Amino acid sequence: MSQAFDEGRHGRAKIGFVLLATEQTIEDDMFTLCPPGVGLHFTRAPIPDSITVETLRAQADDLAQAAASILPDGSLDVICYACTSGSLVIGEDRVFAELCKGAPNAEPTSLITxxxxxxxxxxxxxxxxxxxxxxxxxxxxxxxxxxxxxxxxxxxxxxxxxxxxxxxxxxxxxxxxxxxxxxxxxxxxxxxxxxxxxxxxxxxxxxxxxxxxxxxNQAMMWDVLRRAGVSDRIAGYGSLLRDF
Missing domain, CATH: 3.40.50.12500 (Rossmann fold)
Known part of the structure:
Protein backbone atom coordinates (compact mmCIF):
# COMPACT_ATOMS: atom_id res chain seq x y z
CA MET A 1 0.00 0.00 0.00
CA SER A 2 2.89 2.39 0.63
CA GLN A 3 3.57 2.52 -3.10
CA ALA A 4 0.24 4.29 -3.53
CA PHE A 5 1.46 7.46 -1.83
CA ASP A 6 3.77 10.34 -2.64
CA GLU A 7 4.40 13.67 -0.91
CA GLY A 8 1.23 15.25 -2.26
CA ARG A 9 1.14 18.60 -4.03
CA HIS A 10 3.15 20.41 -1.39
CA GLY A 11 6.25 18.34 -0.85
CA ARG A 12 8.58 21.33 -0.52
CA ALA A 13 6.94 23.04 2.45
CA LYS A 14 3.63 23.67 4.19
CA ILE A 15 3.07 27.12 5.64
CA GLY A 16 0.21 28.28 7.85
CA PHE A 17 -1.08 31.81 8.39
CA VAL A 18 -3.30 33.11 11.18
CA LEU A 19 -5.18 36.07 9.70
CA LEU A 20 -7.45 38.72 11.16
CA ALA A 21 -11.12 37.89 10.64
CA THR A 22 -11.37 41.10 8.60
CA GLU A 23 -8.40 40.39 6.30
CA GLN A 24 -9.01 40.62 2.52
CA THR A 25 -5.58 41.10 0.90
CA ILE A 26 -3.06 38.65 2.34
CA GLU A 27 -4.42 35.43 0.87
CA ASP A 28 -4.32 36.79 -2.68
CA ASP A 29 -0.81 38.17 -2.15
CA MET A 30 0.52 34.92 -0.70
CA PHE A 31 -0.77 32.87 -3.62
CA THR A 32 0.64 35.45 -6.05
CA LEU A 33 4.11 35.22 -4.48
CA CYS A 34 4.17 31.49 -3.70
CA PRO A 35 6.51 29.22 -5.70
CA PRO A 36 5.39 25.79 -6.93
CA GLY A 37 5.31 22.91 -4.49
CA VAL A 38 4.68 25.07 -1.41
CA GLY A 39 1.35 24.71 0.38
CA LEU A 40 -0.40 27.72 1.92
CA HIS A 41 -2.99 27.19 4.64
CA PHE A 42 -5.08 29.90 6.32
CA THR A 43 -7.20 30.38 9.39
CA ARG A 44 -8.65 33.45 11.08
CA ALA A 45 -8.83 34.92 14.58
CA PRO A 46 -11.80 37.06 15.69
CA ILE A 47 -11.55 40.85 15.59
CA PRO A 48 -14.08 43.61 14.82
CA ASP A 49 -13.63 45.87 11.80
CA SER A 50 -11.69 48.26 14.00
CA ILE A 51 -7.90 48.15 14.18
CA THR A 52 -6.88 49.72 17.47
CA VAL A 53 -4.37 48.86 20.16
CA GLU A 54 -7.21 47.44 22.25
CA THR A 55 -8.69 45.17 19.57
CA LEU A 56 -5.27 43.94 18.49
CA ARG A 57 -4.17 43.16 22.04
CA ALA A 58 -7.33 41.11 22.57
CA GLN A 59 -6.34 38.74 19.74
CA ALA A 60 -3.57 37.15 21.79
CA ASP A 61 -5.97 34.79 23.54
CA ASP A 62 -7.29 33.43 20.23
CA LEU A 63 -4.01 32.67 18.47
CA ALA A 64 -3.43 29.19 19.90
CA GLN A 65 -6.87 27.91 18.99
CA ALA A 66 -6.60 29.38 15.50
CA ALA A 67 -3.17 27.80 14.97
CA ALA A 68 -4.48 24.42 16.12
CA SER A 69 -7.04 24.41 13.32
CA ILE A 70 -4.40 24.19 10.56
CA LEU A 71 -3.22 20.70 9.51
CA PRO A 72 -3.77 18.82 12.76
CA ASP A 73 -1.62 15.96 11.38
CA GLY A 74 1.40 18.04 12.46
CA SER A 75 2.85 18.43 8.97
CA LEU A 76 2.97 22.23 9.02
CA ASP A 77 6.55 23.53 8.68
CA VAL A 78 6.08 27.22 9.55
CA ILE A 79 3.21 29.15 11.09
CA CYS A 80 2.90 32.95 10.94
CA TYR A 81 0.66 35.44 12.69
CA ALA A 82 -0.09 37.54 9.63
CA CYS A 83 -0.68 40.98 11.09
CA THR A 84 2.00 43.66 11.29
CA SER A 85 0.34 45.85 13.89
CA GLY A 86 -1.04 42.93 15.88
CA SER A 87 2.31 41.23 16.18
CA LEU A 88 4.01 44.35 17.51
CA VAL A 89 1.15 45.24 19.87
CA ILE A 90 1.00 41.72 21.33
CA GLY A 91 4.77 41.26 21.10
CA GLU A 92 6.70 38.54 19.32
CA ASP A 93 7.41 36.45 22.42
CA ARG A 94 3.72 36.13 23.29
CA VAL A 95 2.78 35.51 19.65
CA PHE A 96 5.33 32.72 19.33
CA ALA A 97 4.23 31.11 22.59
CA GLU A 98 0.58 31.07 21.52
CA LEU A 99 1.34 29.75 18.04
CA CYS A 100 3.47 26.97 19.53
CA LYS A 101 0.59 25.89 21.76
CA GLY A 102 -1.58 25.35 18.71
CA ALA A 103 1.03 24.10 16.24
CA PRO A 104 3.93 22.66 18.27
CA ASN A 105 5.67 21.06 15.29
CA ALA A 106 5.82 24.26 13.23
CA GLU A 107 8.38 27.06 13.48
CA PRO A 108 6.57 30.21 14.66
CA THR A 109 7.03 33.65 13.17
CA SER A 110 5.05 36.86 12.78
CA LEU A 111 4.68 39.59 10.24
CA ILE A 112 6.76 42.13 12.17
CA THR A 113 9.41 39.43 12.66
CA ASN A 217 3.33 40.91 2.62
CA GLN A 218 6.49 40.78 0.52
CA ALA A 219 8.59 40.47 3.67
CA MET A 220 6.25 37.89 5.19
CA MET A 221 6.48 35.58 2.18
CA TRP A 222 10.26 35.99 2.05
CA ASP A 223 10.49 35.15 5.76
CA VAL A 224 8.27 32.07 5.77
CA LEU A 225 9.90 30.66 2.64
CA ARG A 226 13.41 31.06 4.00
CA ARG A 227 12.39 29.53 7.34
CA ALA A 228 10.93 26.58 5.44
CA GLY A 229 14.19 26.10 3.52
CA VAL A 230 12.80 27.39 0.22
CA SER A 231 15.31 29.69 -1.45
CA ASP A 232 13.52 30.50 -4.72
CA ARG A 233 14.11 34.00 -6.10
CA ILE A 234 10.88 35.70 -7.21
CA ALA A 235 10.98 38.61 -9.67
CA GLY A 236 8.49 41.41 -10.09
CA TYR A 237 7.80 42.28 -6.45
CA GLY A 238 10.80 44.21 -5.23
CA SER A 239 14.46 43.41 -4.77
CA LEU A 240 14.02 41.52 -1.47
CA LEU A 241 12.36 38.50 -3.10
CA ARG A 242 14.48 38.79 -6.23
CA ASP A 243 17.94 39.15 -4.68
CA PHE A 244 17.94 37.83 -1.09
Missing part, protein backbone atom coordinates in the same frame (compact mmCIF):
# COMPACT_ATOMS: atom_id res chain seq x y z
CA UNK A 114 9.63 38.93 8.91
CA UNK A 115 9.79 42.65 8.24
CA UNK A 116 12.66 43.23 10.64
CA UNK A 117 14.52 40.17 9.34
CA UNK A 118 14.11 41.53 5.82
CA UNK A 119 15.39 44.97 6.81
CA UNK A 120 18.44 43.39 8.41
CA UNK A 121 19.02 41.21 5.34
CA UNK A 122 19.19 44.25 3.07
CA UNK A 123 21.44 46.08 5.52
CA UNK A 124 18.95 48.83 6.37
CA UNK A 125 19.08 50.55 9.76
CA UNK A 126 17.51 53.97 9.12
CA UNK A 127 13.91 53.40 8.06
CA UNK A 128 11.03 55.54 6.80
CA UNK A 129 7.67 53.92 7.53
CA UNK A 130 4.37 54.53 5.70
CA UNK A 131 1.25 53.03 7.28
CA UNK A 132 -2.54 53.22 7.09
CA UNK A 133 -2.82 53.14 10.90
CA UNK A 134 -4.07 55.37 13.65
CA UNK A 135 -1.44 57.43 15.45
CA UNK A 136 -1.65 55.22 18.55
CA UNK A 137 -0.46 52.25 16.49
CA UNK A 138 2.19 54.29 14.67
CA UNK A 139 3.72 55.31 17.99
CA UNK A 140 3.90 51.70 19.10
CA UNK A 141 5.42 50.64 15.78
CA UNK A 142 8.12 53.30 15.98
CA UNK A 143 8.94 52.33 19.57
CA UNK A 144 8.99 48.61 18.74
CA UNK A 145 11.35 49.03 15.79
CA UNK A 146 13.56 51.41 17.78
CA UNK A 147 13.83 48.85 20.59
CA UNK A 148 14.85 46.29 17.94
CA UNK A 149 17.79 48.46 16.85
CA UNK A 150 16.36 50.47 13.96
CA UNK A 151 16.26 54.24 13.59
CA UNK A 152 12.82 55.36 12.43
CA UNK A 153 13.57 58.60 10.60
CA UNK A 154 9.92 59.21 9.73
CA UNK A 155 6.60 57.43 10.26
CA UNK A 156 3.26 58.64 8.91
CA UNK A 157 -0.15 56.98 8.69
CA UNK A 158 -3.42 57.51 6.88
CA UNK A 159 -5.32 57.50 10.19
CA UNK A 160 -7.62 54.68 9.06
CA UNK A 161 -9.30 52.56 11.70
CA UNK A 162 -11.29 50.07 9.63
CA UNK A 163 -9.59 47.14 7.92
CA UNK A 164 -12.35 47.35 5.31
CA UNK A 165 -11.02 50.81 4.39
CA UNK A 166 -7.35 49.78 4.37
CA UNK A 167 -7.99 47.11 1.75
CA UNK A 168 -9.54 49.70 -0.60
CA UNK A 169 -6.60 52.15 -0.73
CA UNK A 170 -5.55 52.34 -4.38
CA UNK A 171 -2.05 51.04 -5.20
CA UNK A 172 -1.14 54.26 -7.02
CA UNK A 173 -2.14 56.26 -3.94
CA UNK A 174 -0.05 53.92 -1.76
CA UNK A 175 2.97 54.57 -3.97
CA UNK A 176 2.57 58.36 -3.91
CA UNK A 177 1.91 58.44 -0.17
CA UNK A 178 4.90 56.21 0.58
CA UNK A 179 7.14 58.36 -1.61
CA UNK A 180 6.12 61.42 0.41
CA UNK A 181 6.91 59.60 3.66
CA UNK A 182 10.36 58.58 2.44
CA UNK A 183 13.35 60.64 3.54
CA UNK A 184 16.71 61.07 1.76
CA UNK A 185 18.58 59.75 4.81
CA UNK A 186 16.48 56.57 5.05
CA UNK A 187 18.32 53.39 4.04
CA UNK A 188 14.99 51.83 3.07
CA UNK A 189 11.29 52.57 2.94
CA UNK A 190 8.87 50.22 4.72
CA UNK A 191 5.18 50.15 3.75
CA UNK A 192 3.50 48.64 6.79
CA UNK A 193 0.25 46.61 6.85
CA UNK A 194 -0.81 43.37 5.21
CA UNK A 195 -4.15 44.89 4.18
CA UNK A 196 -2.53 47.35 1.75
CA UNK A 197 -2.03 46.27 -1.88
CA UNK A 198 1.59 47.34 -1.73
CA UNK A 199 3.16 44.44 -3.65
CA UNK A 200 1.63 45.89 -6.82
CA UNK A 201 3.92 48.95 -6.72
CA UNK A 202 7.20 47.71 -5.23
CA UNK A 203 9.30 47.41 -8.39
CA UNK A 204 8.24 50.80 -9.75
CA UNK A 205 8.65 52.49 -6.38
CA UNK A 206 12.19 51.15 -5.94
CA UNK A 207 13.10 52.54 -9.35
CA UNK A 208 11.41 55.84 -8.54
CA UNK A 209 13.18 56.28 -5.18
CA UNK A 210 16.49 54.60 -5.97
CA UNK A 211 16.39 52.52 -2.79
CA UNK A 212 14.98 49.25 -1.50
CA UNK A 213 11.33 49.17 -0.50
CA UNK A 214 9.97 46.57 1.88
CA UNK A 215 6.26 45.86 2.26
CA UNK A 216 4.56 43.71 4.87
Missing amino acids: GVMAALRAIGARRIAVATPYLDEINRREADYMTDAGFKVVNIQGLNLEKDSDMIRVRPDFIADFAARVDRPDADALFISCGALRSIDVLDALEQRLGKRVISS
